[in-house]
Amino acid sequence: MTSTTTGTTTGTPRLTPDQLDALGAELDAIRQRVLADLGEADADYIHGVVRLQRRLEVAGRALFYLPPAWPLAVAALSVSKILDNMEIGHNVMHGQYDWMGEPGLSSRMYEWDNVCPSEQWRYSHNYIHHTFTNVLGKDRDIGYGILRMDEDQPWHPYYLGNPAYAFLLMVFFEWGVAMHDLEVENIVAGRRSLADNKALHAGIMRKVRRQAFKDYVLFPALTGPFFPLTLAGNATANLVRNVWAFNIIFCGHFPAGVATFSEEECEDESRGHWYYRQLLGSANIDGGPLFHLMTGNLSFQVEHHLFPDLPARRYPEISGEVQEICERYGLPYNTGPLGKQLLSVARKICRLALPGRRSDQAAPAAAQPAAA
Amino acid sequence: MGVLSTVLQSRAVAALASPHGVDRFLEQVNPLWAAHEVRGRVVDVRHETTGVHPVSTLTVQPTSTWRGHRAGQHVQVGVDLPGARRATRCFSVSSAASGPGERFTLTVRAHDDGQERASVSRHLATAAPGTLLHLSQAGGDFTMHATPATPTPHPLLLVSGGSGITPVMSMLRTLLRDGYDGRAGRPVTFLHYARSAAEQIYAEELAAIARFDNHVDVRLVHTGEGGQRFSPAALARLVPDFRDTDTWACGPTGLVQAVQAAYDGSARLRVEHFKAPTTAPGAEGAEGETSFARSGLGAANTGETLLAQAEALGLRPQTGCRMGICFSCTTRKTRGTVRDVVTGEESSRPDEDVRICVSAPVGSCTLDL
Numbered sequence: 001m002t003s004t005t006t007g008t009t010t011g012t013p014r015l016t017p018d019q020l021d022a023l024g025a026e027l028d029a030i031r032q033r034v035l036a037d038l039g040e041a042d043a044d045y046i047h048g049v050v051r052l053q054r055r056l057e058v059a060g061r062a063l064f065y066l067p068p069a070w071p072l073a074v075a076a077l078s079v080s081k082i083l084d085n086m087e088i089g090h091n092v093m094h095g096q097y098d099w100m101g102e103p104g105l106s107s108r109m110y111e112w113d114n115v116c117p118s119e120q121w122r123y124s125h126n127y128i129h130h131t132f133t134n135v136l137g138k139d140r141d142i143g144y145g146i147l148r149m150d151e152d153q154p155w156h157p158y159y160l161g162n163p164a165y166a167f168l169l170m171v172f173f174e175w176g177v178a179m180h181d182l183e184v185e186n187i188v189a190g191r192r193s194l195a196d197n198k199a200l201h202a203g204i205m206r207k208v209r210r211q212a213f214k215d216y217v218l219f220p221a222l223t224g225p226f227f228p229l230t231l232a233g234n235a236t237a238n239l240v241r242n243v244w245a246f247n248i249i250f251c252g253h254f255p256a257g258v259a260t261f262s263e264e265e266c267e268d269e270s271r272g273h274w275y276y277r278q279l280l281g282s283a284n285i286d287g288g289p290l291f292h293l294m295t296g297n298l299s300f301q302v303e304h305h306l307f308p309d310l311p312a313r314r315y316p317e318i319s320g321e322v323q324e325i326c327e328r329y330g331l332p333y334n335t336g337p338l339g340k341q342l343l344s345v346a347r348k349i350c351r352l353a354l355p356g357r358r359s360d361q362a363a364p365a366a367a368q369p370a371a372a
Numbered sequence: 373m374g375v376l377s378t379v380l381q382s383r384a385v386a387a388l389a390s391p392h393g394v395d396r397f398l399e400q401v402n403p404l405w406a407a408h409e410v411r412g413r414v415v416d417v418r419h420e421t422t423g424v425h426p427v428s429t430l431t432v433q434p435t436s437t438w439r440g441h442r443a444g445q446h447v448q449v450g451v452d453l454p455g456a457r458r459a460t461r462c463f464s465v466s467s468a469a470s471g472p473g474e475r476f477t478l479t480v481r482a483h484d485d486g487q488e489r490a491s492v493s494r495h496l497a498t499a500a501p502g503t504l505l506h507l508s509q510a511g512g513d514f515t516m517h518a519t520p521a522t523p524t525p526h527p528l529l530l531v532s533g534g535s536g537i538t539p540v541m542s543m544l545r546t547l548l549r550d551g552y553d554g555r556a557g558r559p560v561t562f563l564h565y566a567r568s569a570a571e572q573i574y575a576e577e578l579a580a581i582a583r584f585d586n587h588v589d590v591r592l593v594h595t596g597e598g599g600q601r602f603s604p605a606a607l608a609r610l611v612p613d614f615r616d617t618d619t620w621a622c623g624p625t626g627l628v629q630a631v632q633a634a635y636d637g638s639a640r641l642r643v644e645h646f647k648a649p650t651t652a653p654g655a656e657g658a659e660g661e662t663s664f665a666r667s668g669l670g671a672a673n674t675g676e677t678l679l680a681q682a683e684a685l686g687l688r689p690q691t692g693c694r695m696g697i698c699f700s701c702t703t704r705k706t707r708g709t710v711r712d713v714v715t716g717e718e719s720s721r722p723d724e725d726v727r728i729c730v731s732a733p734v735g736s737c738t739l740d741l
């Protein structure tokens with residue numbers, strides 16, 4: 001097999017152009033149906049999540065005045081930041097609620113509780129990552145420019161540190177996301193100049209200053225004698241959010257069985273092929289409604305990649321149909337419990353620290369056929 | 373401004389509420405609490421006319437952030453239409469000039485619902501007290517403020533048609549309220565065109581103003597009941613030197629254009645449009661292709677505004693006033709030349725943000741939509 005689809009152990013099923021067109025038409029039909037049905041229920045849902053997030057944020061900030069309630073304060077603030085970044089921020093910035101015409105939920109205006117400026121995120125995530133999903137050399141979310149996450153990324157002794165870099169990226173995830181667009185690896189490689197980063201840099205610094213000032217100076221100072229406790233609490237909440245977001249996001253694209261693609265394969269691709277690539281390039285995580293809420297429904301990464309601008313609360317209801325379609329076309333629908341997907345990602349990070357392009361160790365967690 | 377709003381508007385509070393902003397928290401408690409945004413609640417509804425296109429006057433209690441308005445100004449009004457779709461349109465304030473936080477009125481004629489869009493005006497004209505409105509500050513320079521006419525007792529002329537009565541009514545009410553002894557303090561001619569007596573907005577109030585000795589000459593013309601349509605000759609009989617009289621005109625495009633022609637470029641005339649001048653299909657520059665990059669759609673350029681062409685293809689870009697005032701339709705144009713249909717100005721800069729409701733492509737053009 002030449003470099004067509006990689007990362008899968010059993011060859012990924014190839015579809016003929018006609019099959020791809022049919023697949024595209026079926027998925028387009030789902031999209032149209034959901035779009036036509038958007039209305040009050042979706043608005044009520046997102047308003048409810050926003051209300052919950054705002055209350056948790058206020059509660060978290062206030063509870064720092066009661067030192068015994070410190071763990072509660074941290075919990076409230078952590079959940080608030082997670083909801084803000086995932087179910088609200090990430091999804092709103094995808095334009096999932098733009099049809100409502102509400103400025104507070106508009107993709108053009110939403111700013112999230114994260115050091116990465118949302119305008120920059122919309123470019124690197126919505127455009128680069130969602131358009132070139134899992135295309136090596138294009139999708140900079142593959143390893144965030146610092147990790148080796150695919151066999152086809154050439155090995156270098158630098159990658160011996162793969163597990164350590166991944167750990168650091170997890171701890172400092174929001175910073176990693178903010179620095180993402182500076183394309184440091186391309187500067188080191190001489191493909192990008194520092195001057196290219198000037199404007200980006202200014203945007204990041206402005207946002208960083210605001211976020212850091214709020215969490216590490218202003219709110220701690222407001223609690224007077226509890227300054228160190230509040231500071232530690234805010235830092236912990238940011239850390240919790242970082243670790244959680246990192247894990248959910250890495251489970252979305254890097255468990256074994258997820259395919260990557262080459263640039264040539266994606267030249268002039270049809271809508272059907274784009275859907276096909278999104279399907280094979282993403283993985284879901286099983287869980288209950290609360291879990292899905294906390295992941296911003298990114299536990300339905302497959303559905304999210306197929307329909308990035310449909311309100312995420314719709315993913316669970318269409319996932320059955322998507323699985324059924326996968327089954328009919330013989331395509332894998334990658335899903336599994338959090339533990340299993342995490343383990344699979346961790347294994348990959350460690351394995352790819354060492355040289356070697358393709359290895360048979362990938363076998364244990366191969367793509368599964370559509371789950372029943 | 374109270375101490376509380378000074379605090380709420382402070383930079384310290386902004387830093388604490390960052391990145392969402394204070395208002396995103398206040399609105400959770402009470403929609404009429406705001407530090408920066410303006411919202412309002414309809415507290416009273418009065419039906420002015422009935423029929424297929426009824427007209428209602430809404431009294432609005434704004435948030436304390438409302439800075440007030442000068443007579444003749446308009447405000448953008450956003451309403452939540454059924455299906456959780458917020459839509460925004462422009463409306464002139466019809467009550468006398470207001471101060472900060474003061475109530476004001478809007479007078480709205482209900483248009484028919486569009487094919488896919490519910491009509492904002494119908495929603496408003498049939499709104500019940502308690503309806504929440506998302507507002508802007510008042511804007512526009514169709515005002516009497518700081519014009520050469522203001523400080524001296526020069527005569528004034530107000531010409532309007534249909535619902536175009538609203539801004540000039542605000543002017544008249546302001547003059548009567550603030551003038552000496554309930555007089556306008558100067559000769560005012562109030563010329564208004566309505567289809568019929570039944571369609572006459574503010575009929576009682578205008579009749580009362582006409583009865584009193586207040587220097588206001590009210591002339592109501594009901595064109596569907598034998599009244600003569602606007603003509604320069606008829607106006608000259610009323611105000612012989614009208615071209616040298618400070619004049620404000622607002623109404624249907626036909627009326628405004630006729631008035632403009634009669635004034636022949638006189639700087640004494642100011643007009644307000646409720647609707648952008650439409651560009652006909654096949655207008656100048658209607659060649660090439662109009663492409664909408666994000667949706668992958670495109671069609672031959674018809675010469676109409678980018679908004680009209682996008683909507684013809686089934687796209688639903690965000691809009692507000694639909695006539696170049698509110699900037700809510702602003703979209704990135706990545707390539708091509710557009711003409712501003714109001715000013716006629718052309719612009720070819722790549723990656724430029726344009727108001728698609730008043731921009732028509734000249735040749736091929738690509739939009740990030």
Ligand SMILES: Cc1cc2nc3c(=O)[nH]c(=O)nc-3n(C[C@H](O)[C@H](O)[C@H](O)COP(=O)(O)OP(=O)(O)OC[C@H]3O[C@@H](n4cnc5c(N)ncnc54)[C@H](O)[C@@H]3O)c2cc1C
Nearest residue numbers: 446461462463464479480481483491492493535538646647
């Ligand atoms: C500065 C300014 C001030 C305004 N002040 C007032 C005011 O005081 N009172 C008031 O009632 N309106 C006023 N308008 C007009 C108002 O903003 C809306 O354009 C109008 O109410 C129609 O909006 P809609 O959403 O109901 O109609 P849309 O959804 O835009 O369209 C529905 C139907 O109405 C037709 N239509 C749209 N606009 C007009 C129009 N202006 N005249 C005739 N048909 C139209 C459309 O072709 C369509 O068939 C003002 C507009 C501007 C720009």
Ligand code: FES
Nearest residue numbers: 692693694699729
């Ligand atoms: S819709 Fe208001 S400027 Fe275009």
